[in-house]
Amino acid sequence: MNALAATNRNFRHAARILGLDSKVEKSLLIPFREIKVECTIPKDDGTLVSYVGFRVQHDNARGPMKGGIRYHPEVDPDEVNALAQLMTWKTAVADIPYGGAKGGIGCTPRELSLSELERLTRVFTQKIHDLIGIHTDVPAPDMGTNSQTMAWILDEYSKFHGHSPAVVTGKPIDLGGSLGREAATGRGVVYAAEALLAEYGKSIGGLTFAVQGFGNVGSWAARLIHERGGKVIAVSDITGAVKNPKGLDIPELLRHKEATGSLRNFHGGDSMDPSELLLHECDVLIPCALGGVLNRENAADVKAKFIVEAANHPTDPEADEILSKKGVIILPDIYANAGGVTVSYFEWVQNIQGFMWEEEQVNNELRRYMTRAFHNIKNMCKTHDCNLRMGAFTLGVNRVARATLLRGWEA
Structure with a gap:
């Protein structure tokens, strides 16, 4: 059974136990927004190559949406949907004031040079910058991404919106991690x-x-x-x-x-x-x-x-x-x-307080x-x-x- 089917099954079971109204149940399953963008970059040899980037924003009833961005060749919409939904329940279980999201780019990171990865990340950020934000949707690293990826997203986002360290988490310590x-x-x-x-x-x-x-x-x-x-x-x-x-x-x-x-x-x-x-x-x-x-x-x-x-x-x-x-x-x-x-x-x-903890x-x-x-x-x-x-x-x-x-x- 794939990830989405398993998550939906667990959700429906929980909804039955709780006696949720079927209309509420249906509305909780449907994602708030699904974003799909084309990311075209010049490779180091000058040729152009296109990738598909996406972000599933599942629910924001309890706060800004939160979830990782993965760079992986098999970025399957179904799985991303399941993982976005899983983040909604996970943040609620932990009782932190977020909803769920997940995203990524269908690519093989180890086949790209560092500068190609940087260009890809920046183009992706340019395409989604007005759909993420400190109080909207806060990405984080996932498979195939790391603190450096977050640093590039932060920098690109800040060109549009001013310095915003809280727009991503999992940053390098030197940039507010x-x-x-x-x-x-x-x-x-x-x-x-x-x-x-x-x-x-x-x-x-x-x-x-x-x-x-x-x-x-x-x-x-x-x-x-x-x-x-x-x-x-x-x-x-x-x-x-x-x-x-x-x-x-x-x-x-x-x-x-x-x-x-x-x-x-x-x-x-x-x-x-x-x-x-x-x-x-x-x-x-x-x-x-x-x-x-x-x-x-x-x-x-x-x-x-x-x-x-x-x-x-x-x-x-x-x-x-x-x-x-x-x-x-x-x-x-x-x-x-x-x-x-x-x-x-x-x-x-x-980051929001501008005050770091030990x-x-x-x-x-x-x-x-x-x-x-x-x-x-x-x-x-x-x-x-x-x-x-x-x-x-x-x-x-x-x-x-x-x-x-x-x-x-x-x-």
Whole structure:
């Protein structure tokens, strides 16, 4: 089941549990605005090339729309729609005053030079500058984009609107980026896991963890789990996989990956088949890579007791049912990976105030937001007698529906 179908299904289920009016339900599903623009740039050799850029702005009932911009060859409108919608529920679950958006350009970033990427980003910004803004829609980095991309968008936008650091988040620190932003999603995953485990009288120290994906999110999550005395016994990424039943030395593994660009040939563990990682014997499984990795083919063989969804929709609805029947506790993506957008919100707040925080304040506030959101989800689970995914969806959808009705959606 693709991302859009899965998200719509979860939304409809939540709407039924909440008893939403069918007209409100329909209006919440339809995006506020979809933008599609042509971006033509000269390549370094002088030839012209055209790309399609787009932005889906899903909902702004609770505040400006917020979401990443990805540069990827398969930028599929359906997926972007699903991710924009997911951002609407995610910001509502985290209780930050935003709606959802997502966008991107269909291109292969590694085939473009730095100056070509800069030209492409600037042309894209010229085409959408009057449709984004500090109080309208605030982009952020995503797959294939980074803080440098945000710096170019900021600069191009500011030519039209004056210096506006709050128009994008995930910026370089020197241009108003927030301390703690780089580690935020991984740190949020760890705070989320701590809140979940505390419910069961457990803590990270002494438990075993398997982490799929060792990019930004996976590597920070693994590092912070290691610092807290948790045993990360298996890690995989696109280059390979490594395991050690006594626990991997994560700082050493990070140095190895930095030096060699790969997880292969790491001396502190044995290599394993990356596809085995999801089925590895462990207490907590943390998928931090792609969507749809847990499906009806492999779900029955998962041995973890807890799954913390650091990736977006890593679990198919079919796998969801199989795992629930087995008694596996799943902490859903719209809560578990909300640390990134929460610290993006802190960055935006700091930019608007023109007053920057110390990293310690950023991390303490993040912990407060993640812990509070978990207890709000648990309350919804009790009220509606549902699992954590539906607890999170009902919490998010209910907040957006309430805001929509209070604003007068029929007027």
